[in-house]
Amino acid sequence: MATTIKTRNGFVIVITLIIAILMMLMPLPDYARFFRPEWVVMTLIYWAMALPHRVSIGVAWCTGFIMDVTMGGILGVMAFSYALAIYLIARFHLQLRQYPLWQQALTILSVVFLVEFIDVAVARATLRWESWMPVLTSTLLWPLMYAVLRKIRRTFQVT
Template sequence: MATTAESRNGVVIILTLIVAMLLMLVPLPETARYFRPEWVVLTLVYWAMALPHRVSIGVGWLVGLLMDVTMGGTLGIMAFSYAFAVYLIARFHLQLRQYPLWQQALTILSVVVVVHLVSVVTSKSESTWLIWMPVLTSTLLWPVMFATLRKIRRTFQVS
């Protein structure tokens, strides 16, 4: 039987993922919609890097499937890309932990490019350079996300 601390720890991870999903659903003005960071990817990447035994490929797939349903996209596209992103991070999590934040941000850049590339290729959105802005904003936001989620993890003793 799980203790109260163990069950609370899992709830913290779930709550951060729910907040990230809600941030993806917040309506933005037309001029700002291109600059929305990939909140869910950043949150999944953090948890997969910090606690790969708790946030695995299956969690990435399930969160991606939920995002497919809520965003109304082709079923399985985000599920595949999120699961693949979690796989990449989990595969190299020991190395990534040793990198300084700026190097981690470059790694996040490549992971977000892969996730975003899958969604851009499969969608019928307009072809403009602005569709790549979420990659840049996510990369620039990584140090803040990392610090915030690390503070949450340490405050609630998520392990």
Template sequence: MSVLGRHQGGGVIAVTLLIALLLGIVPLPEGLRAWRPDWALLALLYWSLALPQRIGVGIGWLTGLLQDVLTGTLLGQHALAYAVAVYLVIKLHQRIRLYPLWQQSLSILVLLTLAQLLMLWINGIIGRPIHAWLYWVPSLVGALLWPLVFSLLRRLRRGFRVS
């Protein structure tokens, strides 16, 4: 079997990451913007948890760079946060997979919060203001949405036989 024949469904992964990136820039009313989860990171965490041999730090870095370009943030800010989060998921994927979804949500909360902490650190270095407690809300919302994201992406992965 050729190297290309071993894996399939790369297009499905790319499309879900693209949709997640687009969800991050969809205009929302002012009151809801603070509640928007980091869709791209949630999708990356799922794919790196489900297929750690295919979705690595490089894909996390590239997705983060795209997120930086789309959102107009400092180039490399999301890239660093996403790469670190994906690295940790890959290192811990065998443990995290064993957890029930509610415990996975707690792990995802830690990873999302760590990514936001890295971005907060970078914002502090470049002198951008901090947005008080609302800054942390997307991590909580992302963790609460994890069971839904996990179920939807798992259904897609199985339906399209992504391996």
């Protein structure tokens, strides 16, 4: 006998992803643009850890494809890197959920590093130290991002 999971309020996931995409598109001054955290990747990671039956590789690929189109990059690069990142999170989501936030932040560091590495290796011709700043800022902001998204998930009872 198969058990079914009752899902509710999926629109909240979509809204948080749209907000994350808008935060990635928001213009920043030249000195701050390298420090922009990977808002979309962190949002996808949170939902993949919290609700892996709702946000998985397909959602990550579609979101990455939207980011490819909106950011004007090479088509498929972000789609692939997001899907790979969420595959890794989905594969180990039960273990990751048990980690304290500082250990989760280290996981974020490695996953965002992977996303940035794919972007640098495929799309960018030059490698500069600024290319790695989103890895650091995403890692440092993970506890706050986790707390905000968890509060949203509980407030709207997203299942």
